[in-house]
Amino acid sequence: MVELRDISFVVGNKRILDGVNAELGERRFNVILGPNGAGKSTLLKIATGMSRPTSGLVRYAGVDVTTLGKERLATTRAVLSQHVELAFALPAEDVVMMGRYPHYGRAPSPRDREIVGRALEIVGMSDRRAQPYPTLSGGERQKVQLARVLAQIWNYDEPRIPKYLFLDEPTSSLDIHYQIHLLDVARGLLDFDCTVVAILHDVNVALHYGDYFLLLSEGRVAAATDSAGITRELLERVFRVRAHRVLDPEAGEQLWRFTL
Numbered sequence: 001m002v003e004l005r006d007i008s009f010v011v012g013n014k015r016i017l018d019g020v021n022a023e024l025g026e027r028r029f030n031v032i033l034g035p036n037g038a039g040k041s042t043l044l045k046i047a048t049g050m051s052r053p054t055s056g057l058v059r060y061a062g063v064d065v066t067t068l069g070k071e072r073l074a075t076t077r078a079v080l081s082q083h084v085e086l087a088f089a090l091p092a093e094d095v096v097m098m099g100r101y102p103h104y105g106r107a108p109s110p111r112d113r114e115i116v117g118r119a120l121e122i123v124g125m126s127d128r129r130a131q132p133y134p135t136l137s138g139g140e141r142q143k144v145q146l147a148r149v150l151a152q153i154w155n156y157d158e159p160r161i162p163k164y165l166f167l168d169e170p171t172s173s174l175d176i177h178y179q180i181h182l183l184d185v186a187r188g189l190l191d192f193d194c195t196v197v198a199i200l201h202d203v204n205v206a207l208h209y210g211d212y213f214l215l216l217s218e219g220r221v222a223a224a225t226d227s228a229g230i231t232r233e234l235l236e237r238v239f240r241v242r243a244h245r246v247l248d249p250e251a252g253e254q255l256w257r258f259t260l
Helices: 038-048 070-076 092-103 112-120 138-152 176-192 203-209 232-238
Strands: 002-011 015-025 027-033 055-060 076-081 163-168 194-199 212-217 221-223 241-247 251-259
Touching: 002 038, 015 038, 015 112, 015 221, 027 038, 027 176, 027 203, 038 163, 038 194, 070 076, 070 092, 070 163, 076 138, 076 241, 092 112, 092 138, 112 138, 112 232, 163 176, 176 194, 203 221, 221 232, 232 241, 232 251
Parallel strands: 027 194, 027 212, 076 163, 163 194
Antiparallel strands: 002 015, 002 055, 212 221, 241 251
8 A cells, every 4th residue: 555644745835735645555556636736746756755745754555665775665666657768779678677777786687687578578569679769659668668667566476565556647648559558557467466556637547447546636635536436526626627427328338528
């Protein structure tokens, strides 16, 4: 479980986060939702240990993140951001190997190389492993980055040790095919004692993949709920839109449509 306890973050006179409390459950796909400027990315950085809150604390499975050394933190949680730029034209497999850096000393072992190969296979990039990273398409680069974070917290065939994957708007620049593939892979990690925490913008996509939802508004928690708690009144209040439920006749599912 990722516990957020009374998290506040202040920059100058601006309070970005104000007393955020949440429990993001283990082996669940937890989604952070909210409008631009709500504090989502700031909260994710604090939850990953990349930033420290002005006040409050973060715990993984009851352990204060600030007490974890850099090595242990790096092998416990991984972060996939929207865009990752590289200064050098490394082959795709070398980019994925970066995820194994916390696990070895001077040189990767055969086991590290095996994990990199399998991570590339999972994201469908085995045939591009030798291709220079900058020559890949945007979607392909994001798949390589997904393979990197998979390699970092690899848990597919090891003892069941809790791992945490954080996704910071990972699908914002991807086409529909890549979005579905990335989120399907992330969702599949729940079967291997991995907890996923993702910032997503599309409410319908979030409801399709998510188990638990933390909605932020102006740096505060507007709601922390499962899908049953995502109501029209809540969405209209948080996003300042008009929300309508519509039926997809083919899938037989209710979807949200929004207007101003």
